[in-house]
Amino acid sequence: MPGTTLPSPNAYTAPQLRQLIYYQLDNDMLQNALFFAGRLHALDTKDSKGDSAHLLALCHLRLGEVKAAYETSRDRVFSGRLPHLGCAYVFAKACFALERYSEGLNALERSRAQWSGRNHWNKHSDTLRRHLPDAAAVLCLLGKLSRANDETDKAIEYYVEALKLNAFMWDAFTDLCDCGAELRPENVFKVSMELNNSNPNLANGTTNPQPPNLPLQAQSNNSQSSVFNSFNDPFNPTIRTAGDPGLNHGGPNLFSRLNGSIPVMASHKEVNEWDTPPANGSFQDEDVVMADDTSSVHEIEPPQAPLKKPSRFQTLISEATLDPPKIRTANGRLKVKSTTSESTDSSESSRIAVPTAHKRTNSGHIPPPMNTTEQPRRSNRLRDIVPRDTISGPSRSKTTTVRDVQVKEQRELRKMKAISGLGTRGRSTSTVGRVVSGNRKPMEVSTGEVKEPRIVGHPSTATVPTNRKAGPPQPDPAKEQEQAVQWISQLLLRLGSGYYNLSRYQNQAALEIFNSLPASQRETGWVLAQIGKAHYERTSYPEAADAFSRMRKIAPSRMEDLEIYSTVLWHQKNEIELAYLSHELIDADRLSPQAWCAIGNSFSLQREHDQAVKCFKRATQLDPKFAYAYTLQGHEHVENEEFDKAQHAYRCAISADHRHYHGWYGLGRVYERLGKFDVAEKHYRSAAQINPTNAVLAVRIGTVLQKMKKIHAALTQYSHACDLDPRPSLSRFARLNRARALLTLGRPQDALGELTVLKDIAPDVANVHFLLGRTYKMLRERSLAVKYFTNALNLDPKAAAYIKEAMETIDDDDDFYDDDEDGA
CATH class of the missing domain: 1.25.40.10 (Tetratricopeptide repeat domain)
Known part of the structure; x- marks a missing residue:
């Protein structure tokens, strides 16, 4: 509104503008990207890190405005401050288009400390990318600048170094072939040690470089290492683990939002979706998630109230939980489960769920009050040791009674199991131990809140599947990825070998390779x-x-x-x-x-x-x-x-x-x-x-x-x-x-x-017949000489004067002298 003052931007304005710019660039809306880049550059007047200048210069370069890109990025390269890698790269590309090759070479060499050691191999996918170049890309551009600057030897060195870091730099290989360098394609298109070190799937043959049960805090701490150790790359979709917040609850993608959220550890730094990390920060900060849709602040559940300190009697009760808990059967008798997993889960639960007014069942809900006139449901199994009426007082004699009852119930349970053993033979102990509210499906362990299990069908008819057949063996993602990389390498080897042979003008060999x-x-x-x-x-x-x-x-x-x-x-x-x-x-x-x-x-x-x-x-x-x-x-x-x-x-x-x-x-x-x-x-x-x-x-x-x-x-x-x-x-x-x-x-x-061979190859060429006539003239075979001179005259009447002169001197002994200029 006119006359109103625009409020001051807060700390989230610049990151959101950067996200808008990347959105426009990714969708090829370059004019929009240039507009927002101008707003960001005007907002970030200091631009201490150079990100806004890089984005503005990049938009100019994408639009073909090479001169504007050159001028925008130049200050961030040759100023007294540390050169910005993105600005140096855009500046060098603009110099290549403007044929200012020496300036481009100087800019990239000045920023060598920023790009030397970077390797973004296997760091890009449909949803992930790096917006700054790595060493292989910069070396390839250095090679192009050097070649255009007539420094062929330096260009070859740069190309070779680029291919050592990334064998899939195809333009570096083709430029080497065009330069006439001696190559062995079979040594170029192979997975080198550098690629193995930067790709954990190829190096270790595993898709879980981090332990699956590693807590979120530990994973975030490990990800602070160098970009070369892609074991710790949380943006690589091929190495995500079970504990990765990007795939599970609370992660920054749509599936995580549908699944729910988990509490974020206090020491885990939360990243806002709109906050594009600084380009010249740590290597892992330059990733931009393109397809994830998250809210700016993760939902965090409030922490639960601290548990009450148990009394002495409750401590004795906890020590007595080494035996399985008892439940009430349909006929009112107490029944004790003796399975190993059930006793383990019950003992663990007894240490958590104390007999208070807020006691919960395994499904996470508060049980209804016990009614003496109505038999309890099977779903309301108690996690404590004895009924409420048995712990009304701290009497030692009552505790002894409890132990006696448990021993009797154990004996009764063994008899009942012997009778019903045939009906439960195919069941897993761990599965039965987690049956809650009539659901025979095993409960999944989650680090978030306990969800209420879904009841499938009627509780009385729900059964546990028995004797499940093992399905076909699941393919190993690490092996499949390794095979994919090998296939691409083999394809590039054939294409590269064909191109290399063609550049060396070994045409027949190139044809054989391309046709194969x-x-x-x-x-x-x-x-x-x-x-x-x-x-x-x-x-x-x-x-x-x-x-x-x-x-x-x-x-x-x-x-x-x-x-x-x-x-x-x-x-x-x-x-x-x-x-x-x-x-x-x-x-x-x-x-x-x-x-x-x-x-x-x-x-x-x-x-x-x-x-x-x-x-x-x-x-x-x-x-x-x-x-x-x-x-x-x-x-x-x-x-x-x-x-x-x-x-x-x-x-x-x-x-x-x-x-x-x-x-x-x-x-x-x-x-x-x-x-x-x-x-x-x-x-x-x-x-x-x-x-x-x-x-x-x-x-x-x-x-x-x-x-x-x-x-x-x-x-x-x-x-x-x-x-x-x-x-x-x-x-x-x-x-x-x-x-x-x-x-x-x-x-x-x-x-x-x-000439005899030539006459069979080209019988209609007048020159062949004329030379045959001269040959027979030198051999003193006059009749054959006249014959071939006549054939030449009939085939080429325009050369009649020249042929008639040779026929007139057929009896002369003159030496042969060829005055045909073209030799054909």
């Missing part, structure tokens, strides 16, 4: 994309197109790796499919660089190279680190014979990704076209060092060596290319160049063997 996956895992977008890339690297374009087509059906909105798919369609000369793919991608996401690469490939296939260059430039504007778009742009400049622009584009690709071998190959092509064969050889070898299994690179190295008159070295490269890929579709280029090199060395007979 279960169908449910293999037929997913990510796996099919890797299969398509492996086929593309092997130049198996039909298989690659099939894999990418299946990926599009399963994940139609996936944009990653579709630039490779468009290149596959370009190699297949499939204009219609490529144009359709381009329209689909641009309609799905106009700001995707993959979509613009597909459009550029479509223009390139139609030989509109200028339009293609514009599309590839647009892709690099959207993602300046997209190396493949720079490479495609360089290819178009080469087609336009704009070699300077092509060199610039290829260098940009290498700058974006040092292991992008396509950029090195493109530079080699440019220098080869410029006649700088020695420089071209260096760039080709750089590409081959990254991708040693590519037969095309070996052929290009042999070609420039042959042009530099290093024929023997060129022959070695051609043979190596045939060994790398013996498939006819690729080996024909190596064999053709090998035949040329042999003719240059004056070995026409060896060249004839290569």
